[in-house]
Amino acid sequence: MDIHDLTAALDTVLGPTLVASLAGTPERDDAVEWADDDGPRPAHESELRLRIAYKTWEALSATHDEDAARQWFLTARDDLDGDTPLDALATDRGDQVLRAAESSAPAA
Template sequence: MQTQRETTAEAEDRAHRDTAGQPIAEIARFLQDTFSQRVAAFIAGVEDPKQVGRWARELNTPRFDSEFRLRTAYHVFTYIMHCENQHIARAWMMGMNPQLDDDSPIEAISAERFKEVMAAARSFRRGDL
């Protein structure tokens, strides 16, 4: 079933509300299910992928910097998803991006280039790339 694309402002507002309203366990679970436990650990900046599973099961919580990376990845993913769809959002997050010096948004988030990634997402939405 095809859903109507949201405007940029609607998508940004919805992504922000979705991210702010989600417990970190839900975000960890979503990223683990969407990309894999290993990729979610890479995003969070932790060496042990099993740590993501512990966060998802609420056995413990991530450090602030790891939580910030996970929330940023979730925010950007949901923004693209609301503009397009889940499949495009996943591919966009994983693919090389010329605005990010050919790093993927996942790599850039892991490197704490948060504003660059959101700017690239907005450019994608506008059709600049």
């Protein structure tokens, strides 16, 4: 998926403030600009974080409603050493975040 479309999708479900934060930038406007088809591309590290965040969102939304999936990004988790997934993504622990999301499916 194109990074602009991917960022736009994340902006829609998480909001640009959270998207900017997980990408490692304090500027909310960066996430808005990245979502624009004619906007700039994020830095390489930020793009990697955004792509992992999107994969994480896809994994969560398969088993959680949108509100629960959004809240998941904001809740401290033992499997992330007490950090929130948002903070873990911003510090390049995306693989841990994705594993945590995949293991958080509600019991059937």
